[in-house]
Amino acid sequence: MNARTTRILAVTLSLTAALAISGCSSDAEKPGMKVSQGFIPEPVNDKMAGAFMVIKNGSATADKLTGASSPLSDDLQIHETKDQKMQQVPSLDVPANGELRLERGGNHVMFMGLKSTPKVGEKVTVELRFEKAGPVKVELDVKERTYTAQNSNAH
Structure with missing residues (x-):
């Protein structure tokens, strides 16, 4: 892997983690x-x-x-x-x-x-x-x- 591919992968993983965390927090506020x-x-x-x-x-x-x-x-x-x-x-x-x-x-x-x-x-x-x-x-x-x-x- 070159440096550019590594940066794209790191950004993608960060965005995925941020979306997962924000999704969990909004679900926690929703009544069940x-x-x-x-x-x-x-x-x-x-x-x-x-x-x-x-x-x-x-x-x-x-x-x-x-x-x-x-x-x-x-x-x-x-x-x-x-x-x-x-x-x-x-x-x-x-x-x-x-x-x-x-x-x-x-x-x-x-x-x-x-x-x-x-x-x-x-x-x-x-x-x-x-x-x-x-x-x-x-x-x-x-x-x-x-x-x-x-x-x-x-x-």
Whole structure:
């Protein structure tokens, strides 16, 4: 190897190391979302369905659930329940080192205008979008209409 080739190699290695280090530091600042206990009760018809789950934020950075998409519907909405009234909201907070519980009678993701009616035992793919963490894909089990996550020890 001549001196010029050695310098080019050294510069290339330095740039690669700098990019790797900067990539790691930005990833460390991004919240890490883990989804458990996700399910959709079997819908009564193709008009709407709710999705329920627990979203755990394993980082020291708070985040927000800002949206969702799925092949099952072109219209997924984030709903908040306050004073027994459901309303669409632009986002829901996911606290640092905490969790956001989407559950019956509470906050949830609502599928409007289903393209098909999923049956018990099937799975529905959903991509959750977060302000900082980016998208997270999950598979939600279709459960009996009366199912609640408390009915099961499975996560």
